[in-house]
Amino acid sequence: MEEKQPVLELQNVSVGYDSPAGMVQAVNDVTLKIYENTIVGLIGESGSGKSTLGNAIMRLLKNNAVLTSGTIKVLGKDIYSLNKNELRKFRWSQMSMVFQSAMNALNPVLTVEEQILDVFLSHDKNMSKTEAKMKAKELMDIVSIDPRYLRSYPHELSGGMRQRVVIAIAIALDPKLVIMDEPTTALDVVVQRSILDKIKEIQRVKKYAILFISHDFSLVSEIASQVAIMYAGRFIEVTDSKSLIPSERHHPYTQGLLRAIPHLTAEDVTIEGIPGNPPNLVDLPSGCAYHPRCPFAFDLCKKEQPQIRKVDGRDMECHLYETVQGGV
Amino acid sequence: MRYILNRLGFFILSLWAAITINFILPRMMPGSPADAMFAKFQGQLTPAALDAMKKAYGIGQSTLWQQYVDYLHGLFTFNWGLSFMQYPTPVSDMIRGSLPWTIGLVGISTLLSVFIGTALGVYISWKRKGFLDNTLPVVSMIFQAMPYFWVALLFVFIFGFKLNWFPMAHGYDPAISPGFNATYLTSILNHAFLPGLTLLIGSLSGWIIGMRNNMMYTLGEDYVTFAEAKGVRTSRLMFSYAARNAILPQLTSFAIAIGNVVSGSILTEQVFSYPGIGNQLTSAVQSQDFPMIQASFLLIAVAVLVANLIVDLLYSRLDPRIRTGGE
Amino acid sequence: MKAELTPTSQINGKSQNYFLKVLKPLRPFFSNGKSATGFIIFLIFLIIAIFAPLIAPYSPSAAIYDPNLPPTANHWFGTTNTGQDIYSQFIYSARNTMIVGFGAGILSTIIGLIFGVVAGYRGGLTDAILSFITNLFLVMPGLALLIVIEAYLKASTPFVNGLIIAMTGWAWGARVFRSQTMTLARRDFILAAKMSGKSSLRIMITEICPNMMSIIAGNIMFATLGAILAEAGLAFLGLEDINSTSWGIMLYWASSNAALLRGAWWWFVPPGIGIALVGLSLVLMNFAIDQITNPRLKTQKRRKNRGRKAASA
Numbered sequence: 001m002e003e004k005q006p007v008l009e010l011q012n013v014s015v016g017y018d019s020p021a022g023m024v025q026a027v028n029d030v031t032l033k034i035y036e037n038t039i040v041g042l043i044g045e046s047g048s049g050k051s052t053l054g055n056a057i058m059r060l061l062k063n064n065a066v067l068t069s070g071t072i073k074v075l076g077k078d079i080y081s082l083n084k085n086e087l088r089k090f091r092w093s094q095m096s097m098v099f100q101s102a103m104n105a106l107n108p109v110l111t112v113e114e115q116i117l118d119v120f121l122s123h124d125k126n127m128s129k130t131e132a133k134m135k136a137k138e139l140m141d142i143v144s145i146d147p148r149y150l151r152s153y154p155h156e157l158s159g160g161m162r163q164r165v166v167i168a169i170a171i172a173l174d175p176k177l178v179i180m181d182e183p184t185t186a187l188d189v190v191v192q193r194s195i196l197d198k199i200k201e202i203q204r205v206k207k208y209a210i211l212f213i214s215h216d217f218s219l220v221s222e223i224a225s226q227v228a229i230m231y232a233g234r235f236i237e238v239t240d241s242k243s244l245i246p247s248e249r250h251h252p253y254t255q256g257l258l259r260a261i262p263h264l265t266a267e268d269v270t271i272e273g274i275p276g277n278p279p280n281l282v283d284l285p286s287g288c289a290y291h292p293r294c295p296f297a298f299d300l301c302k303k304e305q306p307q308i309r310k311v312d313g314r315d316m317e318c319h320l321y322e323t324v325q326g327g328v
Numbered sequence: 329m330r331y332i333l334n335r336l337g338f339f340i341l342s343l344w345a346a347i348t349i350n351f352i353l354p355r356m357m358p359g360s361p362a363d364a365m366f367a368k369f370q371g372q373l374t375p376a377a378l379d380a381m382k383k384a385y386g387i388g389q390s391t392l393w394q395q396y397v398d399y400l401h402g403l404f405t406f407n408w409g410l411s412f413m414q415y416p417t418p419v420s421d422m423i424r425g426s427l428p429w430t431i432g433l434v435g436i437s438t439l440l441s442v443f444i445g446t447a448l449g450v451y452i453s454w455k456r457k458g459f460l461d462n463t464l465p466v467v468s469m470i471f472q473a474m475p476y477f478w479v480a481l482l483f484v485f486i487f488g489f490k491l492n493w494f495p496m497a498h499g500y501d502p503a504i505s506p507g508f509n510a511t512y513l514t515s516i517l518n519h520a521f522l523p524g525l526t527l528l529i530g531s532l533s534g535w536i537i538g539m540r541n542n543m544m545y546t547l548g549e550d551y552v553t554f555a556e557a558k559g560v561r562t563s564r565l566m567f568s569y570a571a572r573n574a575i576l577p578q579l580t581s582f583a584i585a586i587g588n589v590v591s592g593s594i595l596t597e598q599v600f601s602y603p604g605i606g607n608q609l610t611s612a613v614q615s616q617d618f619p620m621i622q623a624s625f626l627l628i629a630v631a632v633l634v635a636n637l638i639v640d641l642l643y644s645r646l647d648p649r650i651r652t653g654g655e
Numbered sequence: 656m657k658a659e660l661t662p663t664s665q666i667n668g669k670s671q672n673y674f675l676k677v678l679k680p681l682r683p684f685f686s687n688g689k690s691a692t693g694f695i696i697f698l699i700f701l702i703i704a705i706f707a708p709l710i711a712p713y714s715p716s717a718a719i720y721d722p723n724l725p726p727t728a729n730h731w732f733g734t735t736n737t738g739q740d741i742y743s744q745f746i747y748s749a750r751n752t753m754i755v756g757f758g759a760g761i762l763s764t765i766i767g768l769i770f771g772v773v774a775g776y777r778g779g780l781t782d783a784i785l786s787f788i789t790n791l792f793l794v795m796p797g798l799a800l801l802i803v804i805e806a807y808l809k810a811s812t813p814f815v816n817g818l819i820i821a822m823t824g825w826a827w828g829a830r831v832f833r834s835q836t837m838t839l840a841r842r843d844f845i846l847a848a849k850m851s852g853k854s855s856l857r858i859m860i861t862e863i864c865p866n867m868m869s870i871i872a873g874n875i876m877f878a879t880l881g882a883i884l885a886e887a888g889l890a891f892l893g894l895e896d897i898n899s900t901s902w903g904i905m906l907y908w909a910s911s912n913a914a915l916l917r918g919a920w921w922w923f924v925p926p927g928i929g930i931a932l933v934g935l936s937l938v939l940m941n942f943a944i945d946q947i948t949n950p951r952l953k954t955q956k957r958r959k960n961r962g963r964k965a966a967s968a
Binding site for chain 3: 469
């Protein structure tokens, strides 16, 4: 069987930024492969580095954040070796990003249509305005917004509509990879559901590879086939979503997240949070960053950073399953 | 629409306030300037003129309200009284002669200042860490701290007195007779250059720094990053995404800036003996010409209010959130 | 063997901490070359103002020296056309200008606070009325109003001028304070204070104002600058008591005696530079405050590129 080229390939990627306290690693030694026609979820608490990773893949790092090591390849191309012009052309036509909180992602003084047209006209010099307008209309159909709203300004649309406009802009050039950074976080539950369904529908039709970033565990495990769980900048586990059930062996953090989800139809299972707080990236705990909050932590956890190991076919960074006595 | 009505309402209300303040001020001051002035002109004016003065200033008049009504009546029929320092010229004539000079000078230098300042502000905010970004704010800050009239004095001294490049006073060469000919017009430009330059430089720094700050704030907004990500070309990014948004707060500060420029122009006109309305106000104060003081102050205030209204309406055109009444 | 803390070293330790604590609020001024410069310039003029009688060689009004002298050894800035020493005038004027400027600046900030915070906190009709008055004063041409008031008051001292300047120039601050108060008033800690029964006045003074400290400081500087320029302008136009000393009055005398046409630059250049330097120091210090209140403006320090950009291995 021929090895298919991954759409996105992260190899030992680290992103750091300069703070008054020194170099802070927001993303630390992260490896991942995403193939076409899959939705991969990226879960983490706020401050875990997941948005930074999204920005790094798009080469949109700001505020003194830089890629400190590793390679990011999209469709085989090293993103950081492209010059400015190549990057501008590559971006959006091959990979795009749906920003968090669409309220701020749209320019308040331009109409929706103008902002969609901007995508077409700045990537294809030969496209006529009429042609672009037709495509804009098509996009609106795909995301189920009445084309009448093309002439509206962002502030005239509801939150859900704005998010769908941002999605429309992201898929305008039919990229191979779409990164979605918390696309539903700022919306209420009902609208969240409709957006999620819309994303699933679009993906089914267009067969994109999607990296779905969120802190909402239940949301991600529903929509994604593969999930990467991020803690203190590291991928502490990468697993398929089908096995995200309490009976399977997972990283203690993952187990904590699983336990914290309420299920409408579940039996009487107690919901527990995870005690403690996410670590301060400037002052990480020694060894495994999770050990202060881990119920299974033992001596080794405080001393040594666990390496990636395969446990039941899943990638995990945990000492627990290495030893013979490991396992719940 | 509601916005426009709101702004018009403010305009009318402030107009009324300015008119009324103008009316109340002389009557409020200690020492009753009206009486002092009356005593001063006692022997110099005809009984009819004295009577008119009495009426205008309520000396010997009965009710305040009656005086107010007379005042308003005179105001709106352009019957603004006769000047004292140039008796018996009507005040309105004198103003008609001086107002265009000021509007021309202030108008043109302000517009130039706004355009150049805004453009420079956008430029240095984009080319961050550049040479200009480090020097321009400091240089303009130095100019911002200097008093308008002192800069004017320096210009007169250096360019007028020492180098003799430009004339040092007046609106045009008194030897030339006014008319629509080239010599006259060149003379006007020649005489307007230094005062105009003074006004331009005085307000330039405000625009540069203001626009630069607005741009830096705007460039940090998500929609700019999103636009950059989706591949918008730099020129369109700078203009339609960044500058179009950054300029909005600039417009609001324009309203206050107009007040400053007008103040600066009064001083500048004094230094250059420029025949504008600011100069007229100052001379009127120095010679205690009360009808003139009232009229010129009011006109200056009205001019500023009108300019503000225009800017407000312009703002509504540029910001769609105002236009469609959204939150 | 541990050295024991002797009582004296303990006391020294305490007083040292206190000294550092006092200097702490001044630290932001030194974070930046520009604002440090501004602060130093300001300090110099402050010292000149305070120690004026000790620094000035002669009395500023004594018209007993040779008139119209250019700068000489005895008269560093030359003399006026009536034989007064310009240098001494300059020194004493510094004092008046700083006092009037700062006084008016602080007063105008206070008035602005009253109008702005009350309007922002109360909202409703109070807000509508106060805002209208604020906008009115904001839009009116300041100098023109001042000139007219002066006309009816006749000539007045720099101090009275300062008072009038404060009473007409507070509007800009009021607007800023109002919008800031409106943002703060929605925050939880204000709600908590309200629920604990604190009176509105108390909340405004003890909860809201301390949170606007940097904006208030910035406004004081801005207002002081405005006051100095306004006072100079009024004096220049001849609307100030001509027997008082201030840089504006010096310029008035210089221009009414045609110093320009006689080439007597030493008369009108120093007062202008004085105003410009004090003004500049305020603007520079304001720069530092701006960077505190709006972190997005922090000019990016040149930093070596530490990230890996090229592809390798």
